[in-house]
Amino acid sequence: MHFSIPETRELFKDPATEAGQYTVYHLHCNGVFHCYFRYSQAFALNEALRRAGYRHPALALFPAKRLLSLTTAQVIERREALETWFQKVGQDHEIAQSAEFREFLLNQQDEVKQCCEEVEVTVYLVNKKSIVIKALSTDQTDEVLEAVCEEIGVAADLTYYFGLFLVKEDGNRFSIIRPLQDFECPYISVERYRQTAEGGVDTGGDYKIQLRKAFWNTALDKDFLGDEVTTNLVYIQAVEDVRLKHLDMTDEHREQLAQYRESGEKAKFVELCGEIPGYCFYRWKHVLIDYPDKDTKVTASIGPYELRIRNEETGTDATYSVTRMRCWKISSDSPSTVDDGDGGDDMNADDAADSKLTLSFDYLFAKNRLQWVTLRSKHAIVISMLLQSVVDELVRKNKKLPIRKPSDRPKRPKPEIRPRTEADSVGSRPSAEVTKGEGTAGWSVGGASSASSAGAPPPRRTPGDGANLAFNADAEENTTTFGAIGDNDL
Numbered sequence: 001m002h003f004s005i006p007e008t009r010e011l012f013k014d015p016a017t018e019a020g021q022y023t024v025y026h027l028h029c030n031g032v033f034h035c036y037f038r039y040s041q042a043f044a045l046n047e048a049l050r051r052a053g054y055r056h057p058a059l060a061l062f063p064a065k066r067l068l069s070l071t072t073a074q075v076i077e078r079r080e081a082l083e084t085w086f087q088k089v090g091q092d093h094e095i096a097q098s099a100e101f102r103e104f105l106l107n108q109q110d111e112v113k114q115c116c117e118e119v120e121v122t123v124y125l126v127n128k129k130s131i132v133i134k135a136l137s138t139d140q141t142d143e144v145l146e147a148v149c150e151e152i153g154v155a156a157d158l159t160y161y162f163g164l165f166l167v168k169e170d171g172n173r174f175s176i177i178r179p180l181q182d183f184e185c186p187y188i189s190v191e192r193y194r195q196t197a198e199g200g201v202d203t204g205g206d207y208k209i210q211l212r213k214a215f216w217n218t219a220l221d222k223d224f225l226g227d228e229v230t231t232n233l234v235y236i237q238a239v240e241d242v243r244l245k246h247l248d249m250t251d252e253h254r255e256q257l258a259q260y261r262e263s264g265e266k267a268k269f270v271e272l273c274g275e276i277p278g279y280c281f282y283r284w285k286h287v288l289i290d291y292p293d294k295d296t297k298v299t300a301s302i303g304p305y306e307l308r309i310r311n312e313e314t315g316t317d318a319t320y321s322v323t324r325m326r327c328w329k330i331s332s333d334s335p336s337t338v339d340d341g342d343g344g345d346d347m348n349a350d351d352a353a354d355s356k357l358t359l360s361f362d363y364l365f366a367k368n369r370l371q372w373v374t375l376r377s378k379h380a381i382v383i384s385m386l387l388q389s390v391v392d393e394l395v396r397k398n399k400k401l402p403i404r405k406p407s408d409r410p411k412r413p414k415p416e417i418r419p420r421t422e423a424d425s426v427g428s429r430p431s432a433e434v435t436k437g438e439g440t441a442g443w444s445v446g447g448a449s450s451a452s453s454a455g456a457p458p459p460r461r462t463p464g465d466g467a468n469l470a471f472n473a474d475a476e477e478n479t480t481t482f483g484a485i486g487d488n489d490l
Contacts, residue, residue, distance in 0.1 A: 001029055001030060001090045001091075001096060001181065002029070002030050002031065002087075002090075002330050002381060002384065003027065003028070003029055003083065003086035003087050003090050004027075004028045004083055004087075004332075005025050005026060005027055005028070005079050005080075005082055005083040005086070006026065006028060007026050007079075008023050008024065008025050008026065008075060008079055009023070009024050009026065009036070010022070010023055011023075011024055022038060023038070023039070023070070023075055024036040024037060024038055025037055025038075025039070025042075025079060025082055027086065027108070029105070029181070030178060030181070030381050030385060031332075031357075031381040032192075034105065034108075034109065035105065035108035035109045035110065036108070036110070037104075037108050039063075039078065039082070041104075041108065042062075042082055042085070043062065043065070045100065045101070045104045046059055046062040046085070048100045049089070049095060049098065049100050049101070052098065052100055054092070054094065054095055054098070056088065056089055056092050056095060057088075058084075058085055058088040058089050059089070061085070062085055063078050063081035063082060063085065089101070093392075097182065099410065099412075101183075102140070102182065102183040103412075105183040106138070106140065106183060106185065109185070109188060111137070111138075111185070111188045111191075112138050112185070112188075114418075115137065115418045115419060116136055116137060116138045116415045116416065116417055116418045117136070117137050117417060117418070117419050118134060118135075118136060118137075118417065119134075119135060119136065119137045119187055120132050120133070120134060120135075121133050121134075121135045121139075121144055121186060121187050121209065122208070122209070123144070123148045123164065123209045123210065123211055124167075124208050124209065124210045124211070125210070125211055125233070125236060126174070126210065126211075126212060126236050126237045126240045127236040127239070127240070128169075131148055131151055131152055131211075133147045133148055133151055135147060135187065136414070136415065136417075137185065137187045137188065138185050138188075138415055139185060139186070139187070140182065140183060140184065140185055140186075141164055141180045141181060141182050141183075141184050141185075141186055142182055142409055144164060144186045144187075144209075145159065145160075145162065145163065145164050145211075146159055146406045146409075148164075148211060149162065149211075152229060153229045154229055154230060154233075155227060155229075155230070156405060156406050156407070157405055158223065158224065158227070158230055159405065159406055160214065160403050160404050160405065160406075161213065161214060161215055161220065161223070161224070161230075161403060162211055162212065162213060162214050162233070163179055163180070163211075163212060163213075163214030164179070164180040164186055164209055164210070164211060164212075165177070165178070165179050165180060165209070165210045165211075165212050166178055166179075166180055166186075166189060166190060166193065166207065166208075166209065166210075167207070167208050167209075167210045168193075168206065168207050168208070169206045169207075169208055173244065174208075174210060176282060176382060177193075177207075177382065178381070178382045178385055179214075179382075179385055179386070179389065180209070186209050190207050190208065190209055193207040194206075194207050211233070212237060213233075213234065213237055213280070214389070215393060215403070216280060216303065216304045216305060216389070216390055216393050217304060217305075217393065217397070218274040218279060218280050218304055219274075221234055221270050221271070221274055222271075224270075225267040225270065225271070231266050231267055231270070232266065234270050235266040235267075235269060235270055238269060238270050238273040238279070239261070239269075241273065241278075241279060241280070241281075242257060242273070246278050246279070246281055246283060246301075247273065247276045247277070247278040247279055248276065248277040248278045249276055253272070253276055256272060257269060257272060257273070260272065278301070278303070279303075280303050280304055281301040281302060281303030281304075281308070282301065282302050282303070282386060283299055283300065283301040283302075284299065284300050284301075284377060284379045284383065285299045285312070286299075286312070286377075287299065287300040287375050287376065287377040287379075288375065288376040288377070289309060289373065289374070289375050289376075290373065290374045290376075291371070291373045291374075296311060297311075297312045297313065298310055298311055298312055299312060300375060300377070300383065302383060302386045302387060302390065304390075305321065305322050305323070305390055305394065306319050306320060306321050306322060307319070307320040307322065307361075307387070308320075320361070320363055320373070322387065322390050322391060322394065323394065324363055324364040324365075325361045325362065325363055325364075325387075326361075326362040326363070326364065326370060327361070327362050328359060328360060328361035328362070328384065328387065329359075329360050329361075330357065330358070330359055330380055330381060330384050331357070331358045331360065332356050332357050332358075355376055355377055355378040355380070357376070357377065357378055357379075357380035357381065358374050358375065358376045358377075358380060359374070359375045359377070359380040359383055359384055360372050360373065360374040360375075361373055361387075
């Protein structure tokens, strides 16, 4: 997870008299505004993690309390320290999956504070068919995924071979915005994007939740092919890969796949796709790379355990094995830069040059040669998220750990139903008890500030600062995978 705190805001306990002023910090996760919090709430989270027995070094270095009111410079210093703290603890897989951390990320969302109501959540398949389930607005990703899989008849043991993704539909294709994280509430996440679009930010299309495969090893396809439901799910995704020309097929491949499709031999169709280069890859055109030549326009693809780069002028390919990546990091020149789903295969070439986001990875080219390679793209964050999922799968594979099951997940108590009032709307503003006026910066996708009402204190930003979204080189998952390289791999 990539955390940043690009801005703060001054709020009041009593907006009418402007009494009880205090500072809130706007937390962005994976390039998107997630919630705001007070210092005391983050302090309580740090103490809860320490009591739970976690020993990450950052827990002992949490920014100290101060007795007196903070100056502007001290607020900036605290914001930067809190940002660093979230980045470091968020890279610890055990902490990120802990009940304490996930409950903090859930409960700090203003929509969760406002209400908890029964809703209908629509989840789409890759072929655009939909499943509607009844859920709570505050149900998290795991809960919604399990409900969807149960509704369509996926065996419980196979549930977590799949995942939920936030996508944008444009005509006859879906653009992947990002995988939905465990701590998210899918209903809230998709409504935030939709309301931002209605506010004039979006350029068209519709935001949806989609069910897709959540593993990279194509050999695992065989686990599905004895079950009708899961065979259909894998099959329709393979058909879509073929339609979008993601596979490097020969004429013989095309003819054979057409025969399997016509005869309804879905398992054989999937098996043959697994043998063709490009299967199970996500791709983005018009990315800029600085290796071997600066500002080279390429198509970047992530698939089973590798990143592929295709030069758009020469058509030549380069492959970067994930196990040779020591670490990677995301950098941004602007806190409001985010992938809104525009682009993908149809992304305008100029967008890459104008993008404020870069993804850099430290790559082992030879035994004694590590070198940084940098990609510039508005899709850098989703590329990083998918790269992290590849690492997670490699770690699980190296440790011989099974894919989890619904029975492995601790079940949290169902919250009390709290109906929405007329004053509440998803993703609109902080609750009336804590803010003066209607507007709040960072309440739209990517942190673009909405218009503040008259008299509302503006957000603070450090002059010249960009959001620091670095992925730490010491992250356990990367170190474990990188350390598994042997001489035969070089």
